[in-house]
Amino acid sequence: MNNDNTVGGPLSGKRVLELGSLIAGPFCGQLLGDFGADVVKIEDPGNGDPMRRWGNQADGFSLTWPVIARNKRSVTCNLRDPRGQELVRRLAAHSDVLVENFRPGTLERWNLGYAELAAVNPGLVLVRVTGYGQDGPYAGRAGFGSIGEAMGGVRYTTGDPDHPPSRTGISLGDSLAGMFAAFGAVMALLDRERTGRGQVVDSAIYEAVLALMEALIPEWEIAGHRRERTGSVLPGVAPSNVYPTADGAEILIAANGDAVFTRLCDAMGNPGLAANPRYRTHRARGDNLAELDRIVGQWTASRPSADLLDHLHAAGVPAGRIYTAADMTEDAHFRARDAIVRLLHPRLGAFPMQNVAPRLSASPGNVRSLGPELGAHNEAVYGRLLGLDAADREKLAAEGVI
Template sequence: MTDTRGSGGALAGVRVVDLSRVLAGPYCAQLLGDHGADVVKVEPPVGDLTRTWGPSRADGVSAYYAGLNRNKRHLVADLTRSEGRDLVLGLLADADVVVENFKPGTLERWGLAADDLMASLPRLVWCRVTAFGADDPLAGQPGYDAVIQAHAGLMHLNGDPQGPPTRWPVPIADLTTALHAFSGVLLALQERERSGRGQMVEISLYDAALSLLHPAAASYFMTGVPPSRLGSAHPDIAPCETFRSPLGELYVAAGSDRQFSVLVDVLGAPALAADPRFATNADRLRHRHELNAELAGLIGRLDPSTDIATELIARGVPASLVRPVEAVLAALELAERGMVAELDGLRMLGIPVHLSRTPGSIRTPPRAVGADVPREATPA
């Protein structure tokens, strides 16, 4: 991706103060920055905790931190001291958005209560990220992504049916929280155009994780049957499963009767489409194990020279070999589409939302703790 440090974006002119730490808040603020907002990240003197997670450069930018903190200026403020609080108050004086994820009561102890600041800065959009929200019995308690996955039932659904519950290997609760926070900020900024007033945007990791319980929650509400682990299978579609092929693990998702008919035709067993056990999706779900056995045999005996995934896709059946991450990130089309970028020697994922007139851009890399000089804020 071309370095477009001077370009605007859909959020050009929006000023954001990022007081958040770790993942959900910083990722939300990064998304705002990707689309042109002027984001100032304010860290404690020791830096964001994620600077210590995983491989790191000599300047204290870890790989984990780098994935969440581009397109930001990097300042330091000790909020337990008056000088640090004054710095933040100066930044807030001309800010449009603040993102924070402090435990309840922390900012109040430092004289930075949201209610007071929003009263004096009525256009300010305040984005608050918490673990469990304000009304949950666990309100105010810490909650990392894996704990939220367990608490919200996501972990219960993930893993082999005969195995233990398994953590999703990506921080799905944190990332989803960030996306909801991002959309909430945009909603509040849009509404401010009508009312002239900001508002509080609240999102918890727990609520965000609960929002991912589809179709498990919808099915349970309708039937009363508790959902269970299915491995890589789908609860409502068959076949939708991983099969071992001569070229590696193959995932096939034939969501319609037509797609199933094409699938078995490509596999050289068209009669299976007329088998009463497999005639409809409902039939295939009832006979899932018999169906999987039939397909496993057919796929396992394929000629190793047959690019079955490409053939199925070409005929309208969703399918893919299960690709390792390193192969995915090395694919040429990612760079061509801007989904792998490089800036100042640092490779990173790109911006997934592509706007035709005001595209996002990667302008500045993540930097060392306190690398930037505070800019004078406009008095309130």
């Protein structure tokens, strides 16, 4: 059980205001908090972030909220009230980064645009996460992760060719936009060391997805090739697929490189296969993908999965099972690297979640706390940081400002 409250991390000493909700903006805040930033999450006084209620629950508690709001402090603030807007400006004067994921123009309507924020803190980095970016003809549209995934190309290329486009089972577009937003925030902070000034980071969901699409654009524009859905394989890459085993399990084998394919053939007891002109080169194997998969599949189907994996690992062939959550929590490698960390939840007990990635050898991040109760840090932030006394806080609370 990890109860280490040490901040540490390369962003220790940096303060982040998180005004966003749901996933895209808050995931950016989560990543920054993982590496030591003091993330102050600003939530609506009435209901807070919808992620407090969305997703699977246990005993009435969200199982998503403790993860995406980890390492954060929660304060309440009505951003539609001029007094709430003034509180944000005052907090911005004490902060390094402000993260938001409202539609473009929303902050400006609240008198919280970059011009107003930079006036009180020229070094502030404003991170803006939206579906389509801050400009362009689609900027004003409502944008969710699924739409960005479709527009960025990953939906069209995901799934089986004889079925409609599929999704990955997670909010991929939102998380990618949040990840690029966090990367942009760190780049802007580094640039501030040189210039002394902040700037705006514009992270669009569709562009974050597009950034992962490899050579999709030049393949179309130069070669006239349109990538299609191909199920469990990549065209031209073989053998690299899911294969059956004698005990009904399915394993992945990725042996498409020349040297690795030779090792696979030796492990199969068929070294001559690597010299066969139909399979000798990467291109040849790709051209004969289906028949090569049948050959490999016939061999894997004759052996139980555990024995097969031991044999492949010993031969230096990349292979593995398709993990579920149960596999992850029981796996020795996950345990050895502390890939899953557990903190104490006040009602649910030991609460497991993925640990911080990537690992830094000298200044690693850590998970210090689970997602907080709504407004749990109003006194600490408004009182100790901004100097509002108890009477001021009580008045603002009574009037729905905080």
